[in-house]
Amino acid sequence: MNIVFWALMIVMLLLAIIILVYPLLRVRGQDSLAYKDSNLKINEDKLKELDMDLKEGRIDQAFYKQAREELDRELLIDIPAESQQTAALHYAAEAKRHPAFALVLSIFIPLVAMLLYLDLGMHSASDENFVAEQQSQSTGQQLSIEEMTKRLEQKIEAEGGTVEEWAMLARSRKYTGNYDLAAKAFAVALEKDTQNAQLMLERAEVMALANDRVFNDEAKAIVRKAYALEPDNANAQWFAGVVEYQSENYRNAIDILVKLVPVARDNEDVLSSIIGIIAQSRDQLLAAGEEVAELDELLGVHNVADVQQPAAPSASMTSLNVRVDVSDDIRSKFAEGDTVFIYAKAKQGPRMPLAAQRVSVSQLPAEVVLDDSMAMVDGMNLSSFDQLVVSARVSKSGTAIAQSGDYIGQVDVTDKSSPKALLIMIDTLVP
Numbered sequence: 001m002n003i004v005f006w007a008l009m010i011v012m013l014l015l016a017i018i019i020l021v022y023p024l025l026r027v028r029g030q031d032s033l034a035y036k037d038s039n040l041k042i043n044e045d046k047l048k049e050l051d052m053d054l055k056e057g058r059i060d061q062a063f064y065k066q067a068r069e070e071l072d073r074e075l076l077i078d079i080p081a082e083s084q085q086t087a088a089l090h091y092a093a094e095a096k097r098h099p100a101f102a103l104v105l106s107i108f109i110p111l112v113a114m115l116l117y118l119d120l121g122m123h124s125a126s127d128e129n130f131v132a133e134q135q136s137q138s139t140g141q142q143l144s145i146e147e148m149t150k151r152l153e154q155k156i157e158a159e160g161g162t163v164e165e166w167a168m169l170a171r172s173r174k175y176t177g178n179y180d181l182a183a184k185a186f187a188v189a190l191e192k193d194t195q196n197a198q199l200m201l202e203r204a205e206v207m208a209l210a211n212d213r214v215f216n217d218e219a220k221a222i223v224r225k226a227y228a229l230e231p232d233n234a235n236a237q238w239f240a241g242v243v244e245y246q247s248e249n250y251r252n253a254i255d256i257l258v259k260l261v262p263v264a265r266d267n268e269d270v271l272s273s274i275i276g277i278i279a280q281s282r283d284q285l286l287a288a289g290e291e292v293a294e295l296d297e298l299l300g301v302h303n304v305a306d307v308q309q310p311a312a313p314s315a316s317m318t319s320l321n322v323r324v325d326v327s328d329d330i331r332s333k334f335a336e337g338d339t340v341f342i343y344a345k346a347k348q349g350p351r352m353p354l355a356a357q358r359v360s361v362s363q364l365p366a367e368v369v370l371d372d373s374m375a376m377v378d379g380m381n382l383s384s385f386d387q388l389v390v391s392a393r394v395s396k397s398g399t400a401i402a403q404s405g406d407y408i409g410q411v412d413v414t415d416k417s418s419p420k421a422l423l424i425m426i427d428t429l430v431p
Helices: 003-025 035-055 061-076 084-094 099-141 145-159 163-175 179-192 197-209 217-229 234-246 250-260 268-287 295-299
Strands: 319-326 339-346 355-360 366-371 388-395 407-413 422-426
Touching (some): 163 179, 197 217, 197 234, 339 366
Parallel strands (some): 319 422
Antiparallel strands (some): 319 366
């Protein structure tokens, strides 16, 4: 506790005690006064005392007015018949000291003040200290993903790890772009919880990310098992539809994904992806000579435009030439081996990259080509959207997700047919 605070509190307590106790220890009359003189003198002294209290701020105007009126009434009251000497003694008795009462006040005031402080002040101070402590702990806990992952790994190594801890480790590895390690961590979690459909889907997803966004046979089997466990799970339906599409089981892909259309109507990005795969699957079936219902009928709508169908892919493959560079000032902030991600996304549509390349800082300036072959799903490629945003981001952590401290450059693309290379200068700090 602050010494100044205690000193101020003690001074204020003493001042309050003096103000209240001093009048009790002061004699305001003499027993030799005559009846009339005594009465008037006492009244006059009281008035002076009231005036002094008001002037020095010990009482307010309302209390002063009330006391004045009370003194006036006392002056008009008839005094019981008694001798002048008796009256003098009577008033002198009223004006004598009251040391016992003064002592009680001297103890009572500090005691009450301390109790109130303990009840209110200490709680308030404790709350403030608690908040400050929590904020301090929160600041200390804002560790990097890498540090948190290391701590979690150490805990798992020492204690074996629960399902939740292994899943958390897998997700942190996925966040940092370590897809192979993430898949292994999800596998351990699934050994402890063999019927967890969500963990199955997450494991299959990182396996696809590690395989250029393509589900291999093992990942496909995992997704199909998750879908069998929870056929009404929207995530399971989405992954199962993509798996069937990549397996060229186009009719199965359509049957699964049409279930998602009503669910995704309020999410433009997801809905565009769903419709794109359904449309591509239908085109493949028609090309193979099979009969397939119209797209409107498949989607359960009167007009495909009502659900914002993405633009149909062009007949020829779309490709973009991109030239990327970085200023010397920004280059100096990174190591030569740090990663540079170059990728294209739809300006209005799904947020996942439609095409991506990776180079290092040492290779800049670099020229790369982004094309339809880099899409995870055929319907979600550069040809599927008229307006694109191409970005280049240099990352010290090497993760696919932008982080504070990265630098990025972007350019909008409205004419995909232009043969000119897109020029991107990495010059903007990611907050």
